[in-house]
Amino acid sequence: MTSEHHTETRAQRIAMVALFAALLAAFGMIPKIDLPLGVPITAQTTGVMLAGCMLGARMGFQAMVLFLAAVALGLPLLSGGRGGMGVFFLPSAGYLIAYPMAAAVAGMVMRALAGKHSSPARLAACAFAASVAGGIVVVHAFGVLGLMLLAKLSFVQAAVGTLVFVPGDLVKCALVALIVHTVARGLPDWRFGGRRL
Template sequence: MTSSSHRESRAQRIALVALFAALMAAFGMIPKIDLPLGVPITAQTMGVMLAGCMLGASMGFQAMALFLLAVALGLPLLSGGRGGMGVFFLPSAGYLVSWPFAAIVTGLVMRALSGPAGSGPASPKRLALAALAASVVGGVLVIHVFGVVGLMLLAKLSLVQAAIGTLVFVPGDLIKCVLVAVIVHTVARGLPDWRFGGRAL
C-alpha cells in the first residue's frame, strides 16, 4: 500500500468513526422513556449494535469511545439532552460504560459469522442473520451484564433485583436487533463490498 493510499484509508476510517459517533448523537434526539428504575429506554443502544456490525470491533469501539468522551466533556448528546460526568454516576452508568465493549463483541461476532476472509462478499441474507446474532450477543447480552453490575453498585440493588429490573428493556432491545438486521440487509444489497464487522473481503 502506498503512503497516499494509506493516508486515504486512514482518513476514511476516521470519517466513519466520526460518522457513527454522530449517529449516536442523532439517536439521542429521539425522546427517552423514563422508568422508576432510574434507567431510561433510549434508541441509542441500536447505534451501538450498528457500529459493531457496520464498522467492526476496532472502529466500533473507537466510535463509542469518542461519543462517550464527548458526553463526559459536557455535550448534551444522550437522550433527553443529558451530558457531563454526572451521568456516569447514575444507575444507568453501567449501560453507558458498556457501549464500547458491546461494540467490540458485536463486531467480532459479526465478522466471525459473515464468512471466511477471502471468500468474497457474503449474501445479504447471511449478513442480516449474522447482524441479528451479533446484535443479540453484543448489543443485548453484554450491555445488560454491564447494566446489572451498574445497578448493583450504584442503585444498591441485589443481583436478583437488578436482573429482574433489566428484563423490561429486553423486548425493545430485541426489536432493535431486528431493525439492525434489516438495515444491514439493505446496505449489503446496495453496497456489496462493505466490510461488515471489519471483515477483509
Template sequence: MSAPLSRHHATSVAYVGLFAALMAVLGLVPKIDLPFGVPITLQSLGVMLAGCLLGGLRGFQAITLFLIAVAAGLPLLAGGRGGMGVFLTPSSGYLVGYALAAGVTGWLMRWLPVHSPRRAATSAFIASALGGIVFLHLLGIAGLMLFAKLTLQQAIWIDLAFVPGDLIKALLCAAIVHSVAKAMPDWRMGGRTSCHA
C-alpha cells in the first residue's frame, strides 16, 4: 500500500515543480511596461493553467514555490526581476495574488463539468475568468491602492487595462485544457479524484 502512495506523492511533487518551472519559462516572454508600474506579462496564463490542470492545492503549491524562488532573488519574473523588493511595488497585489488565484481557479475547476474535452474547455474558461481574472484583479486593485496610493476608482480604471489581455489568456488556457482533455482523457482536471466527474 505504501508504494502507490509514494508514487502518487512523487507525481504530485513533479507536477508542482513542473508548473513552477513553467511560470519561469513564461517569464522569458518580454513584458510590456505601463506608466503606473504594473507590467503586462504572460505569467498570469501560468496561474490559470496551474489551477485548471493541477487543482487548487497543487496549483497553489506550484505558484507559491515560484514566488519563493522570486523572493530569494532569482530573476524569474518577466523582465528578469526578482528579490523581495518586487513585493513592495504597485504590482505586488497581483504577484501575491498569483498563488491564491491558482488555488481559487483550481477549486472552481474541481466542481465544474469536465466529462468531454469541449466541456472541460468551457469550464476552464469560466474558472480562469473567475479565479485568474476577477479574483486576481481584486487583489491587484488592493495592491495599487496600497503601494501606488491610488483611490479605489483610479485603481479600477488602471486595472481595466489588463482585462482584454487576460481574457485572451483565459481563452488560451481553455484551448490548452481542451487539448489535454482530448489527448489524455484520464487527466484529473482541477485535481478531482474522478477524472470523469
C-alpha cells in the first residue's frame, strides 16, 4: 500500500466518521416526545444502530464519541436542541453515554454475522440482529443504570420504565435493516460492520 493510498483511506475514514456524527445530529432535528420518566423518545438511537452496522465497531464508536464531544462542548445537537455538559447529569444520561458502546457492539455483531458474500436480504437480517444487540440491549442496560443512579429509581422501577421504549426501538431496528438492504443492493461492495470483502 502506497503512502498516498494510505492517506486517502485515512481521509475517507475520517470523513465517514464525521458524516455519521452529522447524521446523528440530523436525527436530532426530529421532535422528541417527553415522558414522565425524564427520558424522551427520540429518533437518534436509529443513527447509533446505523453507524455500527454501516461503519463497523471502531468507526461507529469514533463517530459516537465525536458526536458526544460536540454535545459536551455545548452544540445543541440532541433532540429538542439540547446540548452542554448538563445533559450528562439528567435521568437520560445513561442512554446517551451508551451511544459509543452501542455502536461498537452493533458493529461487532454485524461483522460476526455478515459473510463475505452475503445477499442483501441476509445483510438486512444481520443488521436487525446487530441493532437489537447494540441499540436495545446495550442502550437500555446503560439507561437502567443511569435511572438508578440519577433518578434514584430501584432496579425494577428502572427496568419496567425502560420497557416503554422497546416497541419503538424495534421499529428503528427494522428501519436500519431496510436501509442496509437498500445500500447493499446499490453498493454491493460496502463493508458492512467493517467486514472484509
